[in-house]
Amino acid sequence: MRKLLLAGNWKMNKNVAESVELAQTLVEKLKGITDKDILICPTFTALSEVSKVIKGTNIALGAQNMYFEKNGAFTGEISPDMLKSAGCSHVILGHSERRQIFNETDEMVNKKALLALEEGLIPVVCIGETLEQREAGEALGVVETQLRGSLNNIVGDDILKVIVAYEPVWAIGTGKTATPVEAEEVHAYIRKIFSDIFGSKNAEIIRILYGGSVKPDNSAELMGQKDIDGALIGGAALKAEAFEQIIKVAK
Ligand code: 13P
16 A cells, blocks of 8 residues: 655745744644655755754655756755755655746756665656647656656666656646546556556555645545545645645545
């Protein structure tokens, strides 16, 4: 049985003080939950302080991005070692906002994933089609290309550390969620492709999260799907009550 993972992507929201306050509230509200994994991903500048707040609790810390080099003259970039030293165990890679606004390619996401694994960070690799691609009947093909490209050359047991997040771009921040049936269709397909590349045993173990307008009132049904193993939550993760509800109703 795969354990559900509920992850909050805070995106470019909340300064250090606001992040600490939200983390403190979450520690209180979510304590005692052990049957699900919980992850929060604040902005870079808040990571260290938030890490102190959640230390020793059931909440893990992730970053929203990193660079694919270990160090050097890369002004403005962040290395995996820096993230680890700030308390991170996870890092989101290839979010559609990174792909669309900052032109990240599968090749870049792949380099990042390989380095994250080498450095001991758990990559949460995001994939998902745009509305145009979905309407053109290309959703599964796009997702397959992104999955294969982003996970290229990952060998051995490392693949078991990877978390995949399926986030249809048209459902992000729009209030328009994929129906549980639509989401499950793509999740099952991702697991099948994963199985083709990495073997059926590994495919049964890895977790595939759904992201895109997950809210307290749709969490239970989405999370109840066979191949949906958790959620990557944007807007609703910025409100402690909503995030708590999404986690509590997820089964
Ligand atoms: P929303 O939950 O705000 O739609 O964002 C989803 C997302 O992009 C999480 O990474």
